[in-house]
Amino acid sequence: MNTHIDEAQEMLRTSAREFLAENCPTKAVREARSGATGLSCDLWNAMAGLGWQGLALPERCGGSSMSFLDLCLLIEELGRACVPTPFVSATAGSALLLAGAAREQDVPLLKSFALGEDLIVPALWGTAGADGTTLLPTARRANSGFTLDGAHAFVPFAAAARHFVCAARMAAQPDEVALFLLPAAAPGTALTPLESVSDDRPCILELSGAQAPDSSLICSGREAATLLELARQRIDAACCCDIAGALSWVLDDTVAYAKDRKQFGQPIGAFEVLQHYCADMHVMLEGLRVSAYHAAWRLSEGLPASRDVAVACAWAQRVVPQFLSLAHQVHGAMGVTKEHDLHLYTTHAMPPGHTLLPRADYLEAALSI
Amino acid sequence: MEFGFTSEQENLRGEVHDFLEDEVRRGLWQPQCDAWIQGFDPAFTKRVAARGWIGLTWPRAYGGHERSYVDRLIVTEEMLRFGAPAALHWFADRQIGGGILRYGNEAQKQEFLPRIMRGEVYVGLGMSEPEAGSDLASLTTRAELQGDCFIVNGQKTWTSGGSYINYIDLFARTDPQSPKHKGITEFLVPMDLPGISRIPMIDITGTEAWNDIFFDNVRVPRECVIGEVNKGFYHVVEELAYERGGMERLMGNYPLYDALRRFVVETKRNSRRLIDDPRVRMTMAELEVEFEVGRLLMYRAASVMDEGRPPTVEASVSKIHGTTFEQKLANLVMTLLGPHAPLQGWSPVAVMRGLPMHSYLASKGYSLQAGSTEVLKNIIAGRALGLPTQ
Numbered sequence: 175m176n177t178h179i180d181e182a183q184e185m186l187r188t189s190a191r192e193f194l195a196e197n198c199p200t201k202a203v204r205e206a207r208s209g210a211t212g213l214s215c216d217l218w219n220a221m222a223g224l225g226w227q228g229l230a231l232p233e234r235c236g237g238s239s240m241s242f243l244d245l246c247l248l249i250e251e252l253g254r255a256c257v258p259t260p261f262v263s264a265t266a267g268s269a270l271l272l273a274g275a276a277r278e279q280d281v282p283l284l285k286s287f288a289l290g291e292d293l294i295v296p297a298l299w300g301t302a303g304a305d306g307t308t309l310l311p312t313a314r315r316a317n318s319g320f321t322l323d324g325a326h327a328f329v330p331f332a333a334a335a336r337h338f339v340c341a342a343r344m345a346a347q348p349d350e351v352a353l354f355l356l357p358a359a360a361p362g363t364a365l366t367p368l369e370s371v372s373d374d375r376p377c378i379l380e381l382s383g384a385q386a387p388d389s390s391l392i393c394s395g396r397e398a399a400t401l402l403e404l405a406r407q408r409i410d411a412a413c414c415c416d417i418a419g420a421l422s423w424v425l426d427d428t429v430a431y432a433k434d435r436k437q438f439g440q441p442i443g444a445f446e447v448l449q450h451y452c453a454d455m456h457v458m459l460e461g462l463r464v465s466a467y468h469a470a471w472r473l474s475e476g477l478p479a480s481r482d483v484a485v486a487c488a489w490a491q492r493v494v495p496q497f498l499s500l501a502h503q504v505h506g507a508m509g510v511t512k513e514h515d516l517h518l519y520t521t522h523a524m525p526p527g528h529t530l531l532p533r534a535d536y537l538e539a540a541l542s543i
Numbered sequence: 544m545e546f547g548f549t550s551e552q553e554n555l556r557g558e559v560h561d562f563l564e565d566e567v568r569r570g571l572w573q574p575q576c577d578a579w580i581q582g583f584d585p586a587f588t589k590r591v592a593a594r595g596w597i598g599l600t601w602p603r604a605y606g607g608h609e610r611s612y613v614d615r616l617i618v619t620e621e622m623l624r625f626g627a628p629a630a631l632h633w634f635a636d637r638q639i640g641g642g643i644l645r646y647g648n649e650a651q652k653q654e655f656l657p658r659i660m661r662g663e664v665y666v667g668l669g670m671s672e673p674e675a676g677s678d679l680a681s682l683t684t685r686a687e688l689q690g691d692c693f694i695v696n697g698q699k700t701w702t703s704g705g706s707y708i709n710y711i712d713l714f715a716r717t718d719p720q721s722p723k724h725k726g727i728t729e730f731l732v733p734m735d736l737p738g739i740s741r742i743p744m745i746d747i748t749g750t751e752a753w754n755d756i757f758f759d760n761v762r763v764p765r766e767c768v769i770g771e772v773n774k775g776f777y778h779v780v781e782e783l784a785y786e787r788g789g790m791e792r793l794m795g796n797y798p799l800y801d802a803l804r805r806f807v808v809e810t811k812r813n814s815r816r817l818i819d820d821p822r823v824r825m826t827m828a829e830l831e832v833e834f835e836v837g838r839l840l841m842y843r844a845a846s847v848m849d850e851g852r853p854p855t856v857e858a859s860v861s862k863i864h865g866t867t868f869e870q871k872l873a874n875l876v877m878t879l880l881g882p883h884a885p886l887q888g889w890s891p892v893a894v895m896r897g898l899p900m901h902s903y904l905a906s907k908g909y910s911l912q913a914g915s916t917e918v919l920k921n922i923i924a925g926r927a928l929g930l931p932t933q
Contacts, residue, residue: 175552175613176545177846183544243544429928444931446921452928453863453920460860461836464843471546488832537828540835543804543818 177464183247190248193224194255200515206258207518211334212375213259222290227265235273236285242270242408246415246470250463253419256518258373260295260331266412267296268339271405272355275392280355283337294355295335297326297379298406311381313342313352319387322354322362325380332358332365332377340379341402344394351402352394354386361385372524407483408473410531414466414486420523421459421497427516428452428501435506442504451500458493465489484539491533494523546842552617559621562594567625574626576796576902579619581750582628583707585662591629592662597636601644605656612848616790616841623794624801630704635659635666638785639712639731646729646770646778655731666731667708669699669715669756670779677918679714680724680776684758686715692762693717693730695738698755701912705741705754709734713763718773729775730767737761747904781853786913788844788858793837793865795909796873796902800834802895803827803876817879826875833868840864856927859919866909866916873902 179187198217206214221227230245231237249262269287272280272294286292300310301324311324322342329338335358344350356363362384365377393401429452432443442448465486472479498520502509509516548556566587567574575582591597599615601607615636622629640659643651658664675682684697695715702711711732718726732739738761746752770778794800807817807827817823840861847854854861876899877884888897910916924930 175548175842175846176849177843178850179544425928429930432930441931449924449928449930450917450920452930453923456923456927457860457863460843460857461840461864464839465836467544468546468839471544475547477547482835485832485835488828489836492829492832534825537825537832540832541824541828542831543808543827 177467179247183244186244187247187251190226190251191254193220194251194257198255198257200256200518203256203258203518207373211331212373213331213334217257218259218293219290221259221261222288225288227261227269227290228284228288230265231269231273231284231288235281236288237273241474242266243467243470243474246412246466246474249412250415250419250422250466253416253522254423256373256420256423256515256522258522260293260334260374262412262416263296263330263374263409264294267298267405267409268294268337270408271296271339271353271401272392274401274404275353275397277392279389280392283355292336293331293334294337294339295329295331295358296405296409297329297332297338297340298402298409299326299328300341301325301327301378310351311340311342312345313354313386314345316385319385319389320352320354320391322356322381322384322386325378327378328368328376329365329379330374330376332379333367333375338363338379339392339405340381341398350395351398353392353398353401354390355392356384356386356390371521373518373522403480404473407469407479410483410487411466411469411473411479414462414483414490415470417490417494417523418459418463418466420519421455421462421494424498424501424516424519424523425452425455425459428455428504431508432504448504451504455497455500458497462486462490462493481540481542484536487531488533488536488540491536498523546839548613548617552614555614556617556621558594559596559618560624563621563625563627566590566627572628573896574798574801575628576626576798576898577905578626578628578630578798579623579633579791579795580630580703581752582626582630583704584628585631587628588631588662588665591632592660595660597632597662598640598656598660599636601640601656601660605644605652606660607656612845613842616845620790620794620841623790623797626798631665631707632659632662633791634668634703634712635664635710637789638782639666641785642712642729642769642778642782643731645781646774647731650766651731651769664710665704665708666710666712667702667705667734667754667756669702669711669713669732671701672698673700677915679779680727682714682716682727684713684715685719686713686717686728686730686763688717688765691765693728693765693768695730695732695758695761695763697758699758700744700755701753702741702756703753705756706743706751711739711756712769713758714775714779717775721773724776726773727775727779728772729769729778730763731769732761732763732767736763747907748901750905780855783914784853784855784858785848787862787919788841788848788854790838790841792862792909792913793834793841793868796869796898796906799876799895799898799902800830800872802898803872803879806895807879823879830868830872830875833864833871837861837865837868856923859914859922862913863910863916863919866906869902869909870906873899873906877903 228237303309313320340354364380368376469482469486598607686693713730717728738759740757741754743751744753844854844857883894
C-alpha cells in the first residue's frame with residue numbers, strides 16, 4: 175500500500191501538463207466549444223501524435239500497453255486543462271472494451287483510433303423508459319445479421335464519431351445483452367443534439383431498423399454483460415479523475431485570485447473565512463483524488479471495483495457542487511461571467527453528465543449493508 | 544501507486560483481528576468508543592506488547608520490527624475496529640517513540656524504546672496550557688537551568704490519561720527572551736519527581752478524560768531534554784502530524800458505527816426495517832461513502848510517513864475529513880433514536896449500550912483535540928495553498 179506517484183507517472187503528468195498548457199490554453203477550449211462538433215481536431219491529432227489515445231491499448235492494437243491507472247493520471251491532466259474531447263469515454267470506455275473483446279478484425283480499427291483517425295464513441299446507457307427503468311435498444315435477428323431499434327441518450331461527442339460501440343438487448347432473450355460495433359453513418363441511425371450546457375455535446379442516438387451485419391456483433395451474453403459493466407466502471411473512474419483534474423485547476427485559480435484581488439486594502443486571501451473556504455475545497459479534492467485513484471487502481475489490477483467506483487462517484491457528486499459554490503463565492507461576481515475562465519470548468523465538471531449516473535444509484539452500490 | 548496489501552500485511556491484520564476477537568470472547572473487556580484514548584488497561588497493554596505490536600516501525604537495534612507505517616496503521620485500525628483499551632501505550636507508540644528516535648540521544652533511545660515496547664512506559668502529552676491552546680507557541684511553563692537540573696514551574700492541561708501516565712512529554716520555555724517559538728525545549732519527565740501534582744478533569748460524558756498537571760519547582764535532570772535546548776517547537780510541528788494522521792481520527796467511535804449498522808438491520812419501525820426506509824438507507828450509504836474516502840485518506844497519510852516525511856498537510860486533511868464523519872455519525876444516531884438517544888448504558892431500556900450518548904457528547908471534542916479544525920484549515924491554507932499566514 176502506497177499512494178506514491180512513481181517517476182514514470184510523474185513524467186507522464188508533467189509532460190502532459192506542459193503540452194496542454196501550450197496547446198490547449200483556455201482560448202482553444204472556448205474555440206472548440208463553439209465549433210461544430212465541440213472538439214478540436216488539431217488537438218485530437220496532436221494528442222494522438224503523443225500516443226495518448228493508444229496509451230492503454232495493447233501493442234498489437236497500436237498502443238503502448240500502459241496501465242489503466244496511467245491512463246487515468248493522464249486524464250486528470252486533461253481535466254485540468256478542461257479539454258473538450260471524447261477522450262475519457264472513448265479511451266477508457268469504447269476502445270478498451272473493443273480491445274478486451276480481442277477480435278482480430280477490430281485490430282485495424284483500434285490502430286486507426288490510436289492514430290487519432292477513427293473515433294469510437296460508447297453508446298452504453300440506453301434511455302429511461304416510461305416507468306424510469308433503463309431501456310437498451312433491441313436487436314432482432316434478420317436475414318443476415320441484426321436489426322436494431324431503440325435509442326441511447328447522452329452519447330458524448332456523437333457528431334464527431336466514426337463508430338459507436340452500442341449496447342443492446344437480444345429480442346429473443348431480453349435478459350441477454352449484446353454489444354455491436356456500428357459505423358456512425360449506418361442506415362437507420364440518427365442523431366438528435368441534446369442541447370446541454372455541459373461540454374460533451376451529448377446526442378440521442380436513435381436506431382430505427384438499423385442494419386447490423388453479423389460481423390458487427392462484438393459479443394453477447396455473459397461476455398457482453400461483463401465487458402459492458404467493466405466499460406461503465408472504467409468510464410466512471412476515469413471521469414472522476416477528469417473531474418479531480420478540473421477541480422485542481424479551479425482551486426489553484428481560486429487561490430491565485432484570492433492572492434491577487436484586493437479589498438479593504440489587502441488581498442482577500444488574507445481573510446481567514448476565505449482561507450477556510452479554500453482549505454475546505456482542498457479537503458474535498460483530496461478525498462476525491464484518492465478515491466478516484468483507488469478505483470482506477472483496482473480496475474488497473476483487474477480486481478472487482480464496482481463498490482470502489484461507486485464510492486468515488488458518490489463522493490464526486492457530493493463535493494463537486496459544494497466545491498464549485500465555494501470557488502464562485504471567492505471569485506465574486508467575476509466568476510459568473512463568460513469573461514472569466516471559471517465557467518468553463520463549472521460546466522465541464524457537471525455531473526450527472528454523459529457518464530455519471532444519478533447519485534442514488536452510486537449510493538446503493540456503495541452501501542454494504 | 545499500489546493500494547493493495549501484501550500477504551504479510553493481510554496476515555498481520557488477521558493476527559490482530561483474531562487476537563482482539565478472542566479477547567472480547569473471553570470477556571476481558573468490552574468494545575468502547577474512544578478506548579484508544581480512554582481505555583486504560585495495563586494487562587491489555589502488556590499482552591499487546593508481548594505480541595510485538597508496539598513500536599512496530601522502530602529499528603531492530605532497539606527491539607523494533609522496522610515495519611512500515613502502513614503496517615502500524617493496520618494494527619491500529621483493528622484496535623479501533625474492536626474499540627480496544629489501548630490508551631496506555633497509544634501516545635508513546637504513535638509519536639513519543641518516533642520523537643525520541645528523531646531527536647533523542649543514544650542513551651534515551653536505549654532506555655525508552657525497549658521499555659515502551661514492553662508496555663511499561665505510559666507517556667502523556669504536556670503541550671497545552673490554560674492560556675496556550677491553539678496558540679501553543681505562547682506557552683509559559685518555565686524551565687530554568689540551574690546546575691544539572693532545569694527548575695520547572697507552570698501548568699499543563701488536557702493531558703489524556705493523566706492519572707495513569709508515568710512520563711510526560713513536556714514542552715517548556717527555556718529562553719523567554721527569544722521569539723516565542725524559538726525558546727521552547729522538549730523534555731521527557733518522569734511523573735514521580737517531587738513537585739508534580741495532578742488534578743483530574745471530568746469531560747462532558749462524565750468520564751475522567753484528562754488531568755491538569757502542575758509543576759512546582761520540579762528539578763528535572765538535564766538528561767531529560769529531548770534534542771537541543773530551545774529547538775522543541777520544531778519537534779511539535781512534526782509530532783503533531785503523527786498525532787493527527789492516524790485512524791483514530793476516523794474510527795474513534797467505530798463501535799457505535801458497527802452497532803448502528805446492525806441496529807438499522809435488526810430494528811423495525813412501523814413494521815419496516817429501518818434500512819428499508821429509503822431515507823435511512825441513503826443516509827447510511829452517505830456515511831459509508833464518507834467513511835471509505837476517509838479510510839483512504841488515512842492510508843495516504845501513512846504512506847507519506849513511509850516516504851520519510853511528516854504528513855503535515857495530509858494529516859490536516861485526513862483529520863478534518865475523519866472527525867467530520869465521526870460527528871455526522873453521532874448526530875445521525877441521535878436523530879434516529881429519538882427519546883432513547885440520551886440513555887446511559889445501564890438504563891433499563893438502553894440502546895446500543897449507551898454508545899450513542901457517549902459519542903454524541905464526546906465527539907464535540909474530536910474537532911478540537913490535537914489541533915482544532917480551524918487551526919488545521921490555517922495549516923492547509925498556509926502550507927498547501929500558500930495563502931498569507933494569519
